[in-house]
Amino acid sequence: MNDKELVAQHAAKRVKNGMTVGLGTGSTADYFIVELARRQTEENLAITCVSSSIVSMLKAQELGLPLLAIEHLSRLDLYVDGADEVAPDNSLLKGQGADLVREKLLAKACDQFIVLIDQTKIVDHIGAHFPIPIEVMPFAWQLVQQSLKQLGGQGFLRQNSQGSGLAVSSYGSLVLDMRFDPKLEIAELDSLLNATPGVVEHGIFYGLASTVLLADNGVVKEITVS
Numbered sequence: 001m002n003d004k005e006l007v008a009q010h011a012a013k014r015v016k017n018g019m020t021v022g023l024g025t026g027s028t029a030d031y032f033i034v035e036l037a038r039r040q041t042e043e044n045l046a047i048t049c050v051s052s053s054i055v056s057m058l059k060a061q062e063l064g065l066p067l068l069a070i071e072h073l074s075r076l077d078l079y080v081d082g083a084d085e086v087a088p089d090n091s092l093l094k095g096q097g098a099d100l101v102r103e104k105l106l107a108k109a110c111d112q113f114i115v116l117i118d119q120t121k122i123v124d125h126i127g128a129h130f131p132i133p134i135e136v137m138p139f140a141w142q143l144v145q146q147s148l149k150q151l152g153g154q155g156f157l158r159q160n161s162q163g164s165g166l167a168v169s170s171y172g173s174l175v176l177d178m179r180f181d182p183k184l185e186i187a188e189l190d191s192l193l194n195a196t197p198g199v200v201e202h203g204i205f206y207g208l209a210s211t212v213l214l215a216d217n218g219v220v221k222e223i224t225v226s
């Protein structure tokens, strides 16, 4: 079993009967979805799920997990998702999959947000490995890019994985992948991006994680965020 699967199985043990559970997106979240479905079948675990993306919705549907549309949700017990980077203050970078809006809504609306990572995701500052993904209204991208340049940002519109055009999120946003001065405090960058007109959502998840579960060479460590 690899570290992603290990940490996902560990997290799935935290799910109790009656919970409403948010399903993240990505390879680690996929392992979590598979394990939840197994527990539902083999242990009669009774849960309701809500997906963070169309991809995780299809995965959950295929495995027979009961899904609630996000429109009907006012809160949830638990949200479990992966991340691309985790900094020492437990701020996260997410969104290489581009669908950030639902992910951040669920991270904000849950009682507990458990983040699943392996050692490769630990960084000394957000942006160390990846640019910050910023979802923008399509008609606003040039003006947003200009506003972000004034904050010292540099970057471009993301291309789709086929290389045949621009990446478009499930809800029609374009994605600017931007790099900023690493000395800029992440809390400040978070606030600045939140306040930029035309930005739909961005990949900095600041102050949202409750627990980080880190799998490192077959051992799971828990980091509880105070």
Ligand SMILES: O=C(CO)[C@H](O)[C@H](O)COP(=O)(O)O
Binding pocket: 024, 025, 026, 027, 028, 029, 081, 082, 083, 084, 093, 094, 095, 096, 097, 098, 099, 100, 103
């Ligand atoms: O933020 C995400 C999607 O928007 C993912 O959680 C993140 O990219 C991690 O993916 P993986 O578990 O495949 O490493």
